[in-house]
Amino acid sequence: MFEDLSEKLKFVFKKLKGHGKLSEKNIETGLKEVRMALLEADVHYKVAKKLVSDIKTRALGQEVMASLTPGQQVIKIVNEALTALMGSQHKGLQLSGTKPISIMLVGLQGSGKTTTAGKLSVLLRKEGRKPYLVPADVYRPAAIDQLRKLGEQLSVPIFPSNIEMDPVQICREARTAAQHEGCDTLLLDTAGRLHVNEELMGELSRIKDAVKPSDILLVADAMTGQDAVNIAQSFDRALDIGGVILTKMDSDARGGAAISIRSITNKPIKFIGVGEKLNALEPFYPDRMSSRILGMGDVLTMIEKAQEVVDEKAAAALQKKLRKNQFTLEDFRDQMVQIRKMGSFSELINMIPGMGNNKHLKNLKVDEKEFVGIEAAINSMTPQERRQHTIINGSRRKRIANGSGTSLQDVNKLLKNYAQVMKIMKKINKGGIHGIDRGMLPI
Amino acid sequence: MSLNWLKKKDESASTGIFKQLKKGLSKTRQILSTDIDQLFAGSKKIDEGMLEELEALLITSDIGVRTTMELIERISIKSNQISDADELKKELKSEIKTFLMANPPPGKNIEGLRVIMVVGVNGVGKTTTIGKIAAKYTARGKKVLIVAADTFRAAATEQMMIWAERAGAEIVVRKAKTDPAAVVYDGVETAVSKKVDIVLIDTAGRLHTKINLMEELKKINRTISKKLTDAPQEILLVLDATTGQNALSQAKLFNDALGITGIALTKLDGTAKGGIVVGICRTLQIPLRYIGIGEKIDDLQDFDPALFTEALF
Numbered sequence: 001m002f003e004d005l006s007e008k009l010k011f012v013f014k015k016l017k018g019h020g021k022l023s024e025k026n027i028e029t030g031l032k033e034v035r036m037a038l039l040e041a042d043v044h045y046k047v048a049k050k051l052v053s054d055i056k057t058r059a060l061g062q063e064v065m066a067s068l069t070p071g072q073q074v075i076k077i078v079n080e081a082l083t084a085l086m087g088s089q090h091k092g093l094q095l096s097g098t099k100p101i102s103i104m105l106v107g108l109q110g111s112g113k114t115t116t117a118g119k120l121s122v123l124l125r126k127e128g129r130k131p132y133l134v135p136a137d138v139y140r141p142a143a144i145d146q147l148r149k150l151g152e153q154l155s156v157p158i159f160p161s162n163i164e165m166d167p168v169q170i171c172r173e174a175r176t177a178a179q180h181e182g183c184d185t186l187l188l189d190t191a192g193r194l195h196v197n198e199e200l201m202g203e204l205s206r207i208k209d210a211v212k213p214s215d216i217l218l219v220a221d222a223m224t225g226q227d228a229v230n231i232a233q234s235f236d237r238a239l240d241i242g243g244v245i246l247t248k249m250d251s252d253a254r255g256g257a258a259i260s261i262r263s264i265t266n267k268p269i270k271f272i273g274v275g276e277k278l279n280a281l282e283p284f285y286p287d288r289m290s291s292r293i294l295g296m297g298d299v300l301t302m303i304e305k306a307q308e309v310v311d312e313k314a315a316a317a318l319q320k321k322l323r324k325n326q327f328t329l330e331d332f333r334d335q336m337v338q339i340r341k342m343g344s345f346s347e348l349i350n351m352i353p354g355m356g357n358n359k360h361l362k363n364l365k366v367d368e369k370e371f372v373g374i375e376a377a378i379n380s381m382t383p384q385e386r387r388q389h390t391i392i393n394g395s396r397r398k399r400i401a402n403g404s405g406t407s408l409q410d411v412n413k414l415l416k417n418y419a420q421v422m423k424i425m426k427k428i429n430k431g432g433i434h435g436i437d438r439g440m441l442p443i
Numbered sequence: 444m445s446l447n448w449l450k451k452k453d454e455s456a457s458t459g460i461f462k463q464l465k466k467g468l469s470k471t472r473q474i475l476s477t478d479i480d481q482l483f484a485g486s487k488k489i490d491e492g493m494l495e496e497l498e499a500l501l502i503t504s505d506i507g508v509r510t511t512m513e514l515i516e517r518i519s520i521k522s523n524q525i526s527d528a529d530e531l532k533k534e535l536k537s538e539i540k541t542f543l544m545a546n547p548p549p550g551k552n553i554e555g556l557r558v559i560m561v562v563g564v565n566g567v568g569k570t571t572t573i574g575k576i577a578a579k580y581t582a583r584g585k586k587v588l589i590v591a592a593d594t595f596r597a598a599a600t601e602q603m604m605i606w607a608e609r610a611g612a613e614i615v616v617r618k619a620k621t622d623p624a625a626v627v628y629d630g631v632e633t634a635v636s637k638k639v640d641i642v643l644i645d646t647a648g649r650l651h652t653k654i655n656l657m658e659e660l661k662k663i664n665r666t667i668s669k670k671l672t673d674a675p676q677e678i679l680l681v682l683d684a685t686t687g688q689n690a691l692s693q694a695k696l697f698n699d700a701l702g703i704t705g706i707a708l709t710k711l712d713g714t715a716k717g718g719i720v721v722g723i724c725r726t727l728q729i730p731l732r733y734i735g736i737g738e739k740i741d742d743l744q745d746f747d748p749a750l751f752t753e754a755l756f
Contacts, residue, residue, distance in 0.1 A: 039508045042687035045499050108685060109710065110566025139738075141605035145598035153597070194713040221566065225505040225687020227715035248565065251650045253689040276565075
């Protein structure tokens with residue numbers, strides 16, 4: 001659903017990577033890209049503007065050095081801003097009130113109200129309630145038929161409306177009828193209407209006054225563009241909605257409408273429609289969603305872990321060494337220890353954006369024990385050997401293997417790997433790639 | 444307020460179609476034109492701030508970031524020659540028109556049997572649009588047959604039947620959950636034997652990302668071609684004007700699967716401006732054929748790029 005946006009942000013921060021510091025200038029470039037991504041995801045122009053300025057304020061006020069890479073730092077800030085906006089908890093249906101209670105579904109034509117009414121009845125029944133479907137759309141041809149068929153399919157009782165009736169009258173009478181049927185929760189499926197149609201918006205207010213619904217849900221299409229703010233605002237002003245259901249979330253829509261609607265109405269998105277089947281309705285979790293917007297998997301957890309273990313000064317010193325080709329076996333070991341503090345290697349791979357899907361890396365089985373051996377071998381070297389690996393000859397190798405409980409082959413392999421790393425480093429430094437980050441190290 | 448505006452512009456309204464189009468688009472136009480007029484209330488020259496506001500206007504009409512940037516760039520090159528709102532409007536119009544004119548709709552030679560397949564995602568208004576198109580053709584004295592091949596959505600057939608009756612068209616229906624390709628096969632056969640002029644095929648709404656459902660559409664398309672070599676003559680994609688940038692993805696994927704020949708843009712009677720079509724017309728070279736501007740049977744207009752841009756603001 002938010003994949004496109006997350007891909008964009010990933011790309012943005014890939015670009016940001018490789019800058020040593022998070023300066024005002026590279027934040028600007030990054031933020032420009034974030035803004036583009038938000039707009040392309042259909043987040044409303046003004047909402048995007050505000051979000052970006054929030055993110056900027058947060059970014060500039062923060063201790064930049066505390067981060068692993070500038071990109072990850074920005075991701076964290078964007079995530080915080082989105083979480084702050086979307087709220088953090090799932091909000092369910094408002095079901096309090098004297099039974100039978102009513103839930104009113106409103107929205108534009110084609111947003112998916114009737115299908116959602118069917119889906120909600122399934123959900124309510126699962127929760128032990130007795131739903132009652134009320135078709136109150138007397139305008140669209142065969143709309144009543146559609147809900148009636150869904151009701152039959154699901155064996156949920158349905159009010160026998162007909163197109164001669166007035167929608168307000170339907171909703172009022174349905175309440176009594178529901179009681180007779182032993183039902184406790186009415187689902188009022190109102191006709192789709194444009195938010196600018198005053199007459200039909202007035203009809204909704206009259207239904208609201210007549211039945212005093214416990215919850216009023218705006219059903220909105222996840223693919224909605226900039227107009228989402230107008231739609232949400234109009235329905236909210238007229239009815240004081242209780243929340244939103246976003247439909248067609250199984251599409252490739254970037255779903256920026258979710259952000260727009262939330263920011264303009266401050267009403268929670270309660271559920272999302274994720275398919276044509278009548279059980280394809282899921283609770284909306286804003287906290288999960290904001291990391292989903294970023295599409296970074298557990299990268300935030302990784303950032304947090306990294307922040308705990310990485311000593312910034314040591315890291316800065318290391319970078320300097322790397323650039324000057326002074327990366328010793330000692331550094332090699334320290335580096336490995338630090339990374340291993342963050343968790344197992346395979347766990348870490350999955351946390352790195354883009355790496356989780358990498359076929360080669362997925363199949364790569366890392367023997368964690370091998371690291372223990374490497375560490376032991378390096379520990380068995382003399383300080384001079386660690387700083388100057390070229391002096392390690394045959395007899396020294398044998399001594400190291402014996403001392404660390406590893407084989408001669410293991411020691412040879414380690415030295416070969418290290419030499420290779422040094423070669424790569426030299427190449428990189430020559431190639432003018434600035435700011436090598438730790439992610440590039442072979443462990 | 445809207446009356447005032449219409450009065451001011453009435454002199455330019457010449458033809459009947461134009462008036463009707465303007466009626467449907469009046470809200471859209473009003474928003475855009477007032478805003479642009481306001482832009483020039485204070486200063487006269489085009490500066491950064493003004494371009495930024497212009498950018499806001501274009502983006503909020505769903506034209507999209509890329510197309511907007513392109514338009515702004517073209518405008519700012521000419522900024523020295525533009526000194527007031529009218530000139531800016533004129534320039535913008537001509538730029539947008541260029542985008543939309545990149546691909547004029549095909550000529551209207553409708554000799555012999557013509558099969559029009561209508562596709563789109565859920566809830567964009569396919570059934571309603573078919574009802575309106577059917578009415579257009581029957582009004583011209585054509586014999587129209589509708590094939591109700593949405594056998595999936597509950598009561599879709601019933602809805603199509605009501606529209607067929609309103610439009611004075613014949614209809615082929617089968618039981619719910621029948622293979623849509625089988626319905627289409629029967630429909631085309633009926634069309635040939637009854638010697639109708641126009642066949643309109645209603646398909647179930649489907650998300651463009653559902654591969655198996657897109658395959659089903661391809662199968663329907665093949666079924667038609669097997670029966671009638673040149674058919675379907677048109678494959679019409681229905682897009683909802685409320686939809687944002689995702690409409691581009693819809694157009695791309697439906698086009699890849701079927702080769703779309705035209706677009707119908709619905710629900711233009713709200714506050715949504717459907718600006719995304721500018722980008723779609725430009726990048727995919729698919730002509731916009733119809734615009735839906737209301738719920739009544741005659742609320743469907745033939746799209747005319749010149750009139751459309753003229754009426755836009």
